[in-house]
Structures are given as structure tokens and as C-alpha cells.
Amino acid sequence: MNPIQTGGPAGASIATDPALTGAPRARPGGAAQGIALMAVMSMPTLALAALVPGLPQLFRQFSSVPHFELLVPMIITVPSLCVALFSGFAGAIADRWGRRKLLLVALMAFSLLGLAPMLFDNLWLIVASRVVVGLAEAAILTVGNALMGDYFEGEQRQKWLGYQNMFAPLIGSAILLSGGFLAGMHWRYPFLLYLAGFVVFALALAFCREPQRSTADTRAAAGVAATPFPWRATVLVCGVTVLFSLVFFVQAVQHGRIFNDMGVASPERISVLATVASLGTVLGGYLFKRLTGVSVRMLLATCLAFYGVSYVGVAFAPNLALGLPLDALGQVGGGLLLPSLVTWALLHYGFEHRGRGMGLWGGAFFLGQFLSPPLVSLIGVFTPSFLASVAVIGVLCLIVAVVLVFNHTKDH
Secondary structure, X not given: OOHHHHOOHHHOEOOOOOHHHOOOOOOOOOHHXXXXXXXXXXXXXXXXXXXXXXXXXXXXXXXXXXXXHHHHHHHHHHHHHHHHHHHHHHHHHHHHHOHHHHHHHHHHHHHHHHHHHHOOOOHHHHHHHHHHHHHHHXXXXXXXXXXXXXXXXXXXXXXXXXXXXXXXXXXXHHHHHHHHHHHHHOOOHHHHHHHHHHHHHHXXXXXXXXXXXXXXXXXXXXXXXXXXXXXXXHHHHHHHHHHHHHHHHHHHHHHHHHHHHOOXXXXXXXXXXXXXXXXXXXXXXXXXXXXXXXXXXXXXXXXXXXXXXXXXXXXXXXXXXXXXXXXXHHHHHHHHHHHHHHHHHHOOOOHHHHHHHHHHHHHHHHHHHHHHHHHHHHHHOOOOOHHHHHHHHHHHHHHHHHHHHHHHHHHO
């Protein structure tokens, strides 16, 4: 039996919520809530993309600090590590304290501490401020995903998750280009992009209302859960999420290296090509929005098929003209993958456990960011090149996709 099937309703249509999620406890969300949540969920992208172009300037600025080779990259990586480690705790706090309150506190902390390096000259203080940014980011991601489940269900949830993934690469590209422009003027200036956090705080304050709790949820907030937390389903959800995120972050983390091994030496050209390829994510988000009635298992199989063709293709592409569209196929898979995983995870949690559940899901997803590069390196021990390692992962993706489709056909 397929593990995705046994853990819950992955074979069910993503346009319907099974009974296990319980009756909705919040008034249905509208366009204002959907747009506000899209803005909220763009904040983690800001935490990463704003500073990537300025990394060389940061290295030069702090080159006299002992262990700067280790500390400077931590300015970018520490927030993601905090998301991986503390999202579950943030979710538990959200379930007890309230979604809206935690979101507003987290957005304010994210914005203030994101701006803090404008005032600091000490590298250790900057890294410490990034830890707080990471803790806030963990809460923002967790509450954002939980509120998506609280405000929307069925086709409406699918629509807004699709929009989110359609606009994410465009927002990320704008942040990346803005960060590069600001870094060219001064190493501090990319941190000014955190001013956007105050705008998002205002949107959340105005439109992200606290979902109405039932009597059972009120008891759960006081520490008396009406139903036990679904640990068994959570182990499955987090395990599958880690496996899929390993595949996702091969491209997301190693994009520059993929293009470099295809013969592109200029960092500026690599950034332009990566931006062009990321348009595939927009297509993936659009496909997700349109594929109502399709089971989660088939969506995940489709994601793996896109990744498999992409990873095998870029490894053997004879030139960039063929390699670029093949790389974009992987981005289409990514545009499908994230909303599919979020949807699948949300199906396992009722209101009283949704915060903790989606927090653990977020931690599992970001854990893949740290495990993916070592996985590629491990495979590289047995392959002649980096792109050959990518091809091996692509072949594995295709095999798993075939297994998922075969089991789905057999069950029907």
C-alpha cells in the first residue's frame, strides 16, 4: 500500500475537505484575507532573497572578524534553521494563545530585528538579530499556513494557494533585484527592504481576524484538548514532506551550480537565467489552481514527473538553449509541489491542532533545505560529476512517480 494513501486522504480530491478536519470554525475568508495572507507568506522570501546578492559585500566588510567565513553565511542561513527547529513550538503557541496575536507580534519582531543591522557594526550582534528574525519567521510561516486552512476550504483554498505560488517567484525576483541594487550602494542597504514588513503588519492588523473558537477549541486553548494530537498522521506528513523537500531544494539551493555546469560562468547571467526559469513556478501555481478534483497523490506524482524530466534533462542537455526550458520544467514542478503539500497537510488537522500541525510541517519542509546539499554530495561520491548526481535524483523521481500512478490506477 502506498504510504501517502495510508496516512490520510491523499487520494481524495483537493477540492474537498474530509470530515476529519471538522466543521469550519471561522467565517469564510474573502479577497482581503487572501491578499493579506499572500503578503504575509512573502516575508520569508524577503528574509532570504534580499541578502543573497550582497553576500560578497558582507564578506569584505567583516573579513577581519575571526571565523567570518562561518559567521557571514549564517546571516542568511540562521533564519531557515530557526524555522526548521522552532516551527512546531510556534504552532503550539498559536493554538493556545491565538493565531492573530502571534502573527502580529511575529511580524513586528521580524520587521524591527530585520532592520537592526542598519545600526550594528558587530557581526555577532547581526547574527544574533537574525536568530530573532528566524524565530519570527517560524511563527509567520506557521500562522500563515494555519490561517489559510481556517479562512478557506475546498476550491477557495486551492485558488488562493495557487495565486500564492503564481506570484511568489515574481515577488522573489523583485526582492532579489532590489537587494542587488541596494547592495551595490552599501552593504547595509538591503536590510532596508524589511521596511516592507510594517506594511504587511498593517495588512494583517486590518484583515487577519482571529478565527472564532468553539467550546471545544476554547478548552483546547486552556490545555484540555477535545481530541488527541494526531501524532501518527503527523509523522507521515512530516516524513513525506522531508522527502519531497529534498527534491525541491536540489534546484532551489543549487540553481547557480546547475547553470554553471551547463557552461554559464557569469554570476549576473546566472541570476538572469534563474529568473527566466522561475517563470515555470508561475505556470505550476496556475496549474494547481486549475486542477480541481485531482487527487493529491496524482498531483505529487505529476510534480515528481516534472522534476524527473528536468533533472535528467539538464544533466544531458547539449547546450543552454535546451537546458534552460528543461530547467524551467523543474520550476513547474515546484509551483505544483508547495501548494499540494500544504493542502495535503491541512487535511490532517482540525482547528484545535492546525497551528502545531502546520508548524511541524514547516519545520519538516525547511529541514529538507539543510539535508538536500549533503544528499547531493553523498550521491556525488558514486557519480562522475555534479550534474550526474542531479540525474540520479531525477531517475529516482521518475520511478516514484510511476509507482504513485500505478497504485492510483490499481486502487481505482
